[in-house]
Every structure is written in C-alpha cells, then in structure tokens.
Amino acid sequence: MKIGRKIIGLKLTPKLLLAGTTLLIIPWLGLQTLNAMQQFLIDGQAQAQLLSARGIATLLHGRKDLFDEQSDNINSYADIPLYPLSGRILLDAYSEDWQSLSENRLSFGSQELTQFSLLLGQADDTIYGLIEVTDKTPVYRHPAYLRLDHSDHIRLYLKDKDSIEQRYLLTFEGSGRISAFKMDEAWQLATPGTPQYRIQGQVRITKNGYVVEFALPADFLDPSHHLGIAVADVVDQGERVVETLVRSFPSIAQGQYNRLIVRSPETERILSGLAQTDSEIWILDKQLRVRATAGKLLANVDQLASDENASDSEDKALSTLLVDWLSGTSSAPLNDFNPAQTHSRDELFLRNALSGKGEVSRRSTLDGNHLIVAAVHPIRDIDRQSVIGLVLLEQTTDAILNLQSRSIQRIALFSLFGLIAITLVVLIFSSRLTWRIKRLGIDTVKASDDQGRMQQKTEFRGLYAADEIGDLTRHIEQLLARLDRYQQFLVAIPRTLRHEINNPLNTVTTSLEHLEDQVSESTYLDSAHRGLQRIAAIINSLSEAASLEEALSADTLVKLDLTHLLTCYVENQKRQHNHEIKLQTSSQQSWVLGSDIHIEQLLDKLLDNAIDFSPPDSPVEITLTATKNHCFLSFLNHGPAIPEAEFKNLFQLFHSRRESTQITQPSELRSGQSNDQHLGLGLYIARVICERHGGDLVAENSASEDGVVFTVSMPLAH
Amino acid sequence: MPYTIAIVEDDADQRHNYCTAMENKGFVVNAYADRLSAQQGMAAHTPDLVILDIMLGHEVDAGFQLCRDLLASHPHLPVLFLTERIDEIDQISGLRLGAWDYQPKPISLAYLAERVASLLRLKEVRFNPGQSDTKPSKQLGDLSIQEDAMLISWQEQALELTVTEFRLLARLVRTPGHALAYEALMQATIQQYVTNNTINTHMRNIRRKFTIIDQGFDCIRNEYGFGYRWVDSNK
Numbered sequence: 001m002k003i004g005r006k007i008i009g010l011k012l013t014p015k016l017l018l019a020g021t022t023l024l025i026i027p028w029l030g031l032q033t034l035n036a037m038q039q040f041l042i043d044g045q046a047q048a049q050l051l052s053a054r055g056i057a058t059l060l061h062g063r064k065d066l067f068d069e070q071s072d073n074i075n076s077y078a079d080i081p082l083y084p085l086s087g088r089i090l091l092d093a094y095s096e097d098w099q100s101l102s103e104n105r106l107s108f109g110s111q112e113l114t115q116f117s118l119l120l121g122q123a124d125d126t127i128y129g130l131i132e133v134t135d136k137t138p139v140y141r142h143p144a145y146l147r148l149d150h151s152d153h154i155r156l157y158l159k160d161k162d163s164i165e166q167r168y169l170l171t172f173e174g175s176g177r178i179s180a181f182k183m184d185e186a187w188q189l190a191t192p193g194t195p196q197y198r199i200q201g202q203v204r205i206t207k208n209g210y211v212v213e214f215a216l217p218a219d220f221l222d223p224s225h226h227l228g229i230a231v232a233d234v235v236d237q238g239e240r241v242v243e244t245l246v247r248s249f250p251s252i253a254q255g256q257y258n259r260l261i262v263r264s265p266e267t268e269r270i271l272s273g274l275a276q277t278d279s280e281i282w283i284l285d286k287q288l289r290v291r292a293t294a295g296k297l298l299a300n301v302d303q304l305a306s307d308e309n310a311s312d313s314e315d316k317a318l319s320t321l322l323v324d325w326l327s328g329t330s331s332a333p334l335n336d337f338n339p340a341q342t343h344s345r346d347e348l349f350l351r352n353a354l355s356g357k358g359e360v361s362r363r364s365t366l367d368g369n370h371l372i373v374a375a376v377h378p379i380r381d382i383d384r385q386s387v388i389g390l391v392l393l394e395q396t397t398d399a400i401l402n403l404q405s406r407s408i409q410r411i412a413l414f415s416l417f418g419l420i421a422i423t424l425v426v427l428i429f430s431s432r433l434t435w436r437i438k439r440l441g442i443d444t445v446k447a448s449d450d451q452g453r454m455q456q457k458t459e460f461r462g463l464y465a466a467d468e469i470g471d472l473t474r475h476i477e478q479l480l481a482r483l484d485r486y487q488q489f490l491v492a493i494p495r496t497l498r499h500e501i502n503n504p505l506n507t508v509t510t511s512l513e514h515l516e517d518q519v520s521e522s523t524y525l526d527s528a529h530r531g532l533q534r535i536a537a538i539i540n541s542l543s544e545a546a547s548l549e550e551a552l553s554a555d556t557l558v559k560l561d562l563t564h565l566l567t568c569y570v571e572n573q574k575r576q577h578n579h580e581i582k583l584q585t586s587s588q589q590s591w592v593l594g595s596d597i598h599i600e601q602l603l604d605k606l607l608d609n610a611i612d613f614s615p616p617d618s619p620v621e622i623t624l625t626a627t628k629n630h631c632f633l634s635f636l637n638h639g640p641a642i643p644e645a646e647f648k649n650l651f652q653l654f655h656s657r658r659e660s661t662q663i664t665q666p667s668e669l670r671s672g673q674s675n676d677q678h679l680g681l682g683l684y685i686a687r688v689i690c691e692r693h694g695g696d697l698v699a700e701n702s703a704s705e706d707g708v709v710f711t712v713s714m715p716l717a718h
Numbered sequence: 719m720p721y722t723i724a725i726v727e728d729d730a731d732q733r734h735n736y737c738t739a740m741e742n743k744g745f746v747v748n749a750y751a752d753r754l755s756a757q758q759g760m761a762a763h764t765p766d767l768v769i770l771d772i773m774l775g776h777e778v779d780a781g782f783q784l785c786r787d788l789l790a791s792h793p794h795l796p797v798l799f800l801t802e803r804i805d806e807i808d809q810i811s812g813l814r815l816g817a818w819d820y821q822p823k824p825i826s827l828a829y830l831a832e833r834v835a836s837l838l839r840l841k842e843v844r845f846n847p848g849q850s851d852t853k854p855s856k857q858l859g860d861l862s863i864q865e866d867a868m869l870i871s872w873q874e875q876a877l878e879l880t881v882t883e884f885r886l887l888a889r890l891v892r893t894p895g896h897a898l899a900y901e902a903l904m905q906a907t908i909q910q911y912v913t914n915n916t917i918n919t920h921m922r923n924i925r926r927k928f929t930i931i932d933q934g935f936d937c938i939r940n941e942y943g944f945g946y947r948w949v950d951s952n953k
Contacts, residue, residue, distance in 0.1 A: 597915075
C-alpha cells in the first residue's frame with residue numbers, strides 16, 4: 001500500500017506467519033472430533049446403563065414382597081422418612097452426630113404456638129429421634145406430681161407388632177436424662193408406674209426451648225412402621241395444664257399415625273452385590289419413594305485416585321482448567337441426591353418409566369457441575385403387566401470426560417509441538433528467503449552508483465540457486481551486464497567521435513589554411529576558423545569529460561592547503577575578470593588531500609558558472625569555512641533562482657540551464673571561455689572532481705532568495 | 719640541397735594539403751597512401767624526415783609498424799606522428815618506438831611546418847655538430863638547457879622530454895621567477911587546440927620526469943588561476 005511517499009505493508013515473514021495461522025484449524029478439528037466421540041461414548045454409556053438397569057430389574061422381577069404392603073394404603077399425610085444412619089448415635093441432645101441429615105428435619109406446629117422439628121433415623125435395630133422444641137417457657141416435671149401431664153413432655157404414639165396402639169411419654173426435670181413411661185389413654189398416669197428403660201434419651205435446655213434426643217427399639221413398632229409424635233406444652237407453672245399439643249399427624253381419632261418410610265433391607269442386600277464404585281443404583285416403588293440404594297457417585301474417579309499425591313489440587317494449572325472447560329469435566333466436588341437422605345425422587349422420566357418402558361435421561365447434578373446419565377427400567381410383577389417399582393441407574397460421565405480431557409491434553413500437546421515446529425520452519429524458511437531477496441536487492445543497488453553508472457566487479461551472490469530467486473538473480477545479472485555493455489558503448493561514444501571527427505576536421509583546417517594564402521578577404525575565413533575552433537573545443541571537452549574519471553584516478557592525491565590555493569586562485573582571477581569577486585576565508589590553513597590541478601579545474605568550473613549567471617553589477621561571493629573534519633567552499637551568485645525540479649538534473653552530463661537560442665549569440669561564440677557551460681559539462685565535471693576528493697557538491701537557492709549557492713564539501717586531512 | 723620529407727597519410731585531401739604546404743616551404747615531398755607503398759618508396763629514397771599517420775586504411779597500427787621498420791634501418795631518422803589517435807597511451811607507445819614528436823590532429827599547417835623545421839634543425843645539431851653554429855648551453859641553478867639541441871639536464875643528469883614538453887619548459891625558464899599565463903604556454907606548444915588541461919597534463923609529466931632524478935624537485939610552481947612559474951632552486 002502506498003501512503004504518501006512511503007510504501008507500507010507487511011513484510012514477507014509476518015505474511016507467511018499470518019498464513020500459517022490457518023494451521024490452528026487442526027486442533028479445532030481435533031476438538032470437534034473429540035466432541036462427536038464424547039457424544040458417541042455417552043450414548044454408549046447410556047445404553048450400557050439401561051441394560052444394567054434392565055438386568056437389575058429382572059433380578060427383582062416379581063419380588064412384590066420387597067415393596068411390601070405399605071405401598072398399598074396410602075396416607076396422604078406426611079410420611080416421616082427414617083434415614084439410614086451410618087453409625088450409632090450418642091444420646092447427648094446435640095445434633096452433631098446426625099451430620100448433614102439435620103438439614104432434612106421436618107417442622108410441625110406454627111410460629112404462634114409451640115413449634116418443633118423432627119428428625120428420625122435408624123441404625124441396626126434402633127430408631128433414633130431428634131426433636132427440637134421451641135418453647136420460651138419450659139415447665140419441668142415436678143417429682144411431687146404423680147400425673148405426668150403437669151409439665152412439658154413429648155408423646156409417642158405407636159402401634160406394636162400386634163397393631164395395638166401404645167402410648168409412651170417422655171418427660172424430664174431439666175437438662176439431663178429423660179424418663180419414658182408407658183401411658184394410659186388419658187395421658188395422665190404411667191400404667192406400670194415404672195419407666196420404660198428401653199426407651200432412652202437426653203434433653204438439653206436451650207435459649208429457645210429444649211432439644212430431645214431419644215432412642216427407641218425398632219421392635220416396638222409394627223411392620224408398617226407407624227409412629228406419631230406430639231409435643232405438649234405447659235405454660236403456667238402454677239396451673240400446670242397442657243395448653244397446646246402439637247402433633248405430627250392430623251388426628252388421633254383416625255388412629256392413623258405417621259408412617260415411617262423405611263428402606264427395604266433385603267433389597268439393599270441384593271443390591272449391595274451389584275454396587276459399583278462410580279454409579280448409584282436406586283430402587284423406587286410406584287410412589288417413587290426410595291426403597292433401596294447402593295453405590296455412591298464420586299466427583300472424579302481419576303482425581304480421587306491421584307488425590308494422595310496432589311494434595312494441593314487447589315492451585316491447579318491454568319491449562320488443566322482450560323482443558324476441563326473444553327471437555328466439560330469438572331473436578332468440583334459432586335453434590336447430588338444423597339442416596340442415604342433421599343426418600344423420594346420425582347422426575348418426569350421416572351413417571352414415564354412407570355408406564356412400563358425403560359428410559360434414558362441426561363441431567364446435570366444438583367450443583368450443576370457434573371453431567372449424569374440416568375437409566376431407568378421398570379420392575380414388573382409376576383403377571384408381567386403391572387409395574388411394581390423402578391430401577392434407576394445413575395452414573396456420571398466423568399470417566400468419559402476424563403478420557404476426553406486426556407485426549408485434549410494430548411492433542412493440545414501435539415498441536416503445540418506441531419505449531420511450534422511449523423512456525424519455526426516457516427520462520428527459518430521465510431527469513432532465509434527474505435535474506436536472499438534482501439541480498440539480491442543490496443547487490444542490485446550496489447551494481448550502480450547514485451548517478452546510475454555501472455560499477456565494475458559487482459558479484460552477485462546466490463547465482464546458482466535453482467529456484468525462482470536464483471532465476472531472478474541470473475536475470476538481473478544478465479540485465480545489468482547488458483546495461484553495462486550499453487553504458488560502455490555510450491561512454492566510448494565521445495572518444496570514438498573525436499577520433500572519427502579529427503580526420504575531417506584536419507582536412508578542413510588544413511584546406512582553410514591554403515585558402516587563406518589564396519584569398520585576401522579574410523572575414524569568412526576568420527568565422528570559419530572560429531567555427532572550427534569551437535568544434536574542436538567541443539570535441540575536446542566531451543572526451544575530456546568522458547575520460548575525466550580515468551584521468552582523476554591516474555592522479556595521486558597529495559596534501560595541499562586549500563586556503564592558499566583558493567587565495568592564490570582568486571587573486572589571479574580578479575586580474576583576468578571584469579566581474580567583482582569577493583573572497584572570505586575563515587581559517588589560515590585548510591589541508592585537504594587532493595589533486596591541485598583538478599581542484600583548480602573545479603574552481604574554474606564553479607567560478608565560470610557563478611559569473612555566467614551573475615548579473616553584471618553584482619559580485620560573486622566565495623566563502624571557505626571549516627568544521628573539525630570538513631571544509632565547505634561555497635560560490636554564491638545573485639542570479640535567478642533555480643526551479644526546484646531542476647536541481648535533480650543539475651549535475652548530469654549535458655544538462656544546460658541556458659536557452660538554446662542563447663548559445664548562438666555571437667558575443668559568446670567569440671569568448672570561447674564558456675564552451676563547457678553550453679554543453680552542460682561544467683557542473684558535471686565539478687561534481688566528479690568533488691566525488692574523487694571524497695566530497696560532495698550541492699546546489700541550493702540562497703536563503704534570501706536572491707541567488708544560488710554551490711557548496712563543495714571536502715574532508716579535511718589531519 | 720632541399721630536405722626530402724616523406725608523408726604517409728591515407729586520406730587523399732589531407733595528404734594533398736600537407737604536400738602543398740611542405741612544397742611551399744621548399745621541401746621535396748614524397749607522399750604515400752599505405753604502408754606497402756611507403757615501405758617500398760622509402761627504401762628506394764631515404765627521406766630526411768617522415769610524417770606518419772598511425773591508421774592507414776584498414777591497418778590499425780600501420781604507422782607504428784612503419785616507424786619500427788624505419789628506425790631499425792635508419793636510427794637517426796626523425797619521425798613525426800601526426801594522427802587522430804590522441805589518447806595518451808598511443809602517444810606514449812609512439813614516442814617509445816623512437817618517434818621524435820607526436821602531434822594530434824587537427825593541426826595547423828603553419829605549426830606543422832614550424833615543427834618540421836625545428837626537427838630538421840635538431841637533427842643537424844645532434845648529428846652534424848660543427849656544421850651549424852650552436853648556442854652554448856644555458857645554466858639556471860641545477861638546470862642546464864641547450865635549446866638548439868633540445869637537451870636538458872638536471873643536476874647533470876639528462877632528461878628525456880618530448881618536443882612539446884621541452885618547448886614548455888624552455889618557455890618557462892626563459893623568465894624565471896615570473897608567473898607565466900596559460901595562454902603564453904599554449905602558444906609555446908605550437909599546437910592547434912590546447913586547453914589549460916593540456917598544459918596541466920604536460921606540466922605534470924615534466925614534473926614527474928624531474929622527480930625521478932630529484933625527489934625534492936619543486937621548481938615548477940602552479941600559479942592557480944593563472945598559469946605556472948619557474949622558481950630557481952637556489953633562491
């Protein structure tokens with residue numbers, strides 16, 4: 001692109017590198033392939049899971065007993081989940097050992113009245129309960145009262161093995177152990193009168209009320225696990241009357257207590273053999289309640305394995321994060337339905353599966369970090385028609401994603417190496433190419449000097465390369481050789497011309513002399529002589545200019561004082577010219593290395609030029625100044641300014657600033673002095689002499705616009 | 719007895735002009751157009767002086783060849799080259815062959831006659847001493863100059879100068895201590911077309927010849943912008 005006088009644009013190397021960026025498409029393609037592969041693998045995993053689910057379903061085929069009777073008569077009122085507990089509970093009225101289960105506690109009662117939360121769990125044959133009661137005015141049991149309903153207490157309603165309703169009351173005398181009594185129907189007196197020691201518990205009075213933790217043997221309950229809990233609140237210390245009774249079930253009259261939702265231990269036993277490390281098996285009944293679970297989803301099987309030696313996994317490399325992002329893997333901890341704490345699942349695809357068809361679904365985990373593939377298959381009854389439950393097999397895609405992320409890492413690594421290698425090769429290749437082109441450019445420029453004269457002995461490097469640059473080099477070399485021959489021919493012209501012209505010139509001269517003897521009238525003879533003189537002078541100057549460089553290099557340069565030479569020269573010239581010449585020298589001596597006769601010739605040319613263009617009454621001003629290393633000799637004439645466009649050609653051979661008509665003016669013909677000027681040789685010769693002396697000749701219009709300055713600069717000899 | 723001058727020039731017009739001019743001066747002229755006829759003619763009648771062109775017809779160096787042959791048989795024969803080949807290299811090879819003078823074309827017939835006469839006189843002085851009265855040599859410091867014999871010596875060593883160079887130097891030492899303008903020097907060369915540059919070249923050559931004998935030679939001084947000056951070495 002050309003902007004102004006500068007050509008702006010990319011060099012070869014960046015261009016090639018830019019073109020090379022298309023290589024980046026390779027890792028992208030790899031990523032696309034991997035994504036397709038991932039899809040395929042996940043599909044495969046889903047199918048495999050479905051098959052597994054179907055297998056498990058077959059295993060449980062017809063086992064209606066595992067989904068016992070409780071599924072038949074459904075009480076719409078809240079079922080209370082009975083969470084499987086991993087260990088024994090220490091009865092201390094603190095909720096720590098319930099761990100995260102405490103989030104799942106159920107609340108009963110209302111804000112205005114007494115309120116309590118309930119959490120039930122089972123470990124082995126004991127049912128544990130945690131009840132937290134909000135009660136600003138706790139009234140403790142008074143040992144003096146026989147009746148147990150004169151203080152705050154908790155009532156347990158349950159049905160024993162024989163479906164006979166039983167009542168137990170938990171009471172306390174402040175923080176500490178609780179006492180449990182089997183009660184009469186009115187909840188006033190304990191029937192045996194002694195505490196039921198198999199029910200144990202602890203109470204802890206808190207700021208807002210009290211917390212009760214109790215243990216109840218499982219064999220107190222009927223197989224359907226019916227249990228109701230109520231909290232009785234006595235407000236007034238004096239009256240000691242139960243003011244409010246908050247129940248976990250609607251009405252005692254119906255005899256329907258809450259039912260505890262219990263896992264089927266037998267099913268879990270069956271499943272435990274099928275459990276895998278990275279998948280979860282859920283058995284759900286028709287109400288989508290969890291009957292049994294096995295296995296546990298883990299965040300990242302791989303990560304876990306390497307966790308031991310990568311304890312500081314928090315500060316992971318950025319690259320790993322990037323790879324994880326690309327593959328969709330997350331190493332964040334997995335947070336999903338907890339098999340131990342979830343008592344029912346209600347998802348659309350599960351409902352669909354109840355109609356009798358296996359299904360596959362994909363979903364994010366609850367925390368949104370992981371992708372889960374879920375396969376569900378119905379469990380049928382013996383009649384093969386009705387569905388008695390569902391098998392849900394869930395597995396994360398982490399294994400696949402891990403595989404993919406490893407592949408991505410590998411691809412990234414290979415791509416990186418490949419890109420680096422290709423970039424290097426491109427860089428080396430292009431810099432070599434650039435270097436060769438540059439070298440060719442330098443050689444080409446070197447082949448001729450500023451004036452376009454061919455230099456001898458230009459050797460082109462890289463002449464034997466077989467490629468296009470080699471071709472170009474050869475072409476340029478041939479072209480320059482041809483140009484050189486042509487230039488030599490041109491240079492030889494003046495000399496050849498002189499040789500050729502001298503013979504006829506001699507004929508004319510000698511003939512003219514004979515004529516002079518015979519003819520008395522000399523006017524025409526004189527003019528003929530002058531004409532001849534001029535022709536001879538022109539021929540002379542031409543050949544002199546042409547062979548000037550040769551003559552110059554034949555001269556040895558000697559150390560000479562330019563100030564002295566100039567002073568001497570100007571003194572002599574002042575006597576010969578009518579024109580006023582002013583000289584100003586700044587230093588006593590300026591020693592330069594030079595050839596005196598050629599410097600004299602240079603002065604001749606510059607002075608002639610200055611006088612020629614100087615108005616008759618204005619002086620030519622010559623100034624010699626010097627700096628530390630150079631001296632400057634300037635000739636100022638007060639003639640017309642030189643047009644800007646002409647400066648370029650001023651010092652070219654045959655460049656003349658005169659109008660062609662002026663040349664033929666008789667007065668100038670007679671002078672014979674300015675022959676060089678008319679041919680445009682003077683300044684050319686002056687410049688060549690300057691260059692031979694390691695200097696330069698510059699022309700410029702004077703600052704005051706009233707003249708032209710020619711300045712010679714030459715290095716000083718020290 | 720008039721001198722016989724042989725002129726070898728392939729151009730008929732120029733040959734005719736030379737002949738007329740020389741005959742007008744009272745010389746006997748034998749003119750030849752090519753090398754073979756010149757060789758035969760001069761073998762039959764040995765001339766007193768030969769004017770040679772270098773290029774004869776198609777023979778580029780015929781003049782040089784003739785010169786070589788002639789001087790082999792007649793070592794004292796003055797040979798004057800008159801040629802359009804004015805390159806310094808040709809001049810040097812011509813003079814090295816033993817030619818007495820080398821003149822570029824175009825030439826003035828008057829100057830030619832003067833040169834021919836001066837060469838003949840030189841021949842007389844050099845090879846027939848006593849027959850003509852010779853002026854005694856002039857002494858100027860270390861320089862000894864004998865104008866008629868065109869002999870010059872510096873510190874008693876002889877210098878080999880061309881006719882033109884001798885004339886320039888003789889003119890210069892005629893007025894020792896005084897600057898001599900280019901114009902005066904030009905006239906002294908008795909050549910048709912002379913420029914400052916020609917004078918400078920000659921002066922350079924003369925100086926070089928002096929410095930071969932005497933490293934410290936510094937008697938010829940440039941008078942920049944004017945001409946040259948001979949400065950006596952003793953002063």
